[in-house]
Amino acid sequence: MDNSLDCTYGLDNLYQPTYHGREPRRFGRDGSPSQRRDDAIIRAAACAPWKPPRPPKRSENTATCTSRRRRCRPKGTLLPLVSGIDVINECTSRGLVAGAFNTTNIETTMGIVAAIEKVGVPTFIQVAPTNAALSGFEYIYDMVSRRLAECDVPVALHLDHGKSLDAVRDALAADFTSIMIDYSEYDYDENVRVSKIARELTPSSLALEAELGSIGGKEDDVAPEFAAHTDPQQAAEFVAATGCDMLAVSVGNQHGYVPNAAIDFELLAAVRDASPVPLVIHGGSGLPDEQLAQLHEYNVVKVNVASDLRNAMIRSFGEAYNANPKEASLIRVSTDAVAAITHVVEKRIRTLNPSVA
Template identity: 75%
Template sequence: MPLVSGHEVIAECTFRHLVAGAFNTTNIETTMGIVRAIERVGVPTFIQCAPTNAVLSGFEYIHDMVSRRLASCDVPVALHLDHGKTLQAVEDALAARFTSIMIDASEHPYTENVETSARARVMCGPDIALEAELGSIGGKEDEVGPDHADSTDPAQVSEFVDAVGCDMLAVSVGNVHGYAPDARIDFELLGEIQAASPVPLVIHGGSGLPEEQFARLHEFGVVKVNVASDLRNAMIRTFGEAYIANPDEVSLIRVSKNAVSAIADVVERRIRMFNPSTG
């Protein structure tokens, strides 16, 4: 089916008590693997790309690649801008027909975060779902990370969401970008944020959290969990193992197909972790 708005993914997941995975893509192998897993499990999903991922191809190529592959997929999928740090990134993704947007001004002071995020809301209009971030999530993605991490303050949540008009709120509750083996969700804090938030919540850093924590997220108003590092590692590992096994390997298509399978397995495993009812 054609790409759907992030609103549709949010609504269906909320109605079915599901948590959508949000999986970053950069190339055709990653895209193919993500969609293969989506078709296996049938859970509405976000496929996403950050500006740092799009430097090689541009957002237009990402849109065309994802939308072509989804033409034969029956599961609702939105194409999401991940960590749009500037309004120019938002404009570029909208021009490339992304159907869901994240504005991340969380490293700026609260007032500036509100002002920038509210401007992104106007740019998106009513048809494009908007995710904003309150609190600063630690760790690094594509070697880029905040100077420091700040937990989300529940006392600011309702005012922030109302002022921005966002449809999803990314929160900092112990989650960390990239691989962080010591990362743990503070469920007490997450519960306080849920009680204060009029919109569903988003957890970034889904590659480093322990499996048992994923199964609880739907209880706390979480509708979206971001995963990037796991997928990239699966692809790099596949190519690295192929080279180690045979330094003279020249069948790029065989190794690429193996990478697609490895990525699909990772994505399917993550979706089922988020949604234990799927088996």
């Protein structure tokens, strides 16, 4: 067998060197430039028998590869992840609101993506550092991107409530495509200072969300020391100083399930008029449907939903146990949980976007 390297390229095997007499191998997970480079080096070395290349080691610099990855893929290839900038632009151009759904495990991820595929609205899938404590950010990336490899709807992987610059760095190193820095519990100047650093860390090709005003309620059983509404008079200055692409606001919304949580639409309108970037509403699980359905009129581009999904999964397992305390078919109960999560996510996406059939 002739093992000499042939560097011809065909449309069906874009960027792939082939060996004479040997079936060309397709590239691994993402076909990124760094992976193609490593693959070519390994395969060409000493004409050794071909072995699957190791995935390239991730670093902070790999976070910038998202847009390049899209350009390097052959036309018609499905896009596993896009930048949060792409989701923002797609939604604002079409008058849509992106749901931002928190995942923790495979069941939640499967349920979220199944709903996204049914409705077709660009979306954020996100995780907070508190919920990545068990798996780490890289596991979340691998799980989400693997499932999205079969999805043709634009989806970004977002860091939710990055409370430290270390969390921002870790998410970027894991190839997240959208970042939130949340220093809203600190005074205005400190919030600006740290948010500016987060902008410096986050490539301009990726989206950065920052928060002005402190949202109340509990996020993963953690409540802020104080809650404060967003001051419209600070909005333009804050956005200009931090360079954020989305502004999370506190306008009566609360994290988790808070009785009588309600949007102050007069305040939201004032912030909308003052902010040069689209707005983000946290605490979507606790808001009434009629309010969620109005948010597209207020330049809201992203609405976070977490508690609804977690409750759907926990409820599915609880109901299965109550029905049969000796239930041992984990796959059946997990499948029921996926279906319950899909139902919740689809309902939320449609509620946020009344124009979607």
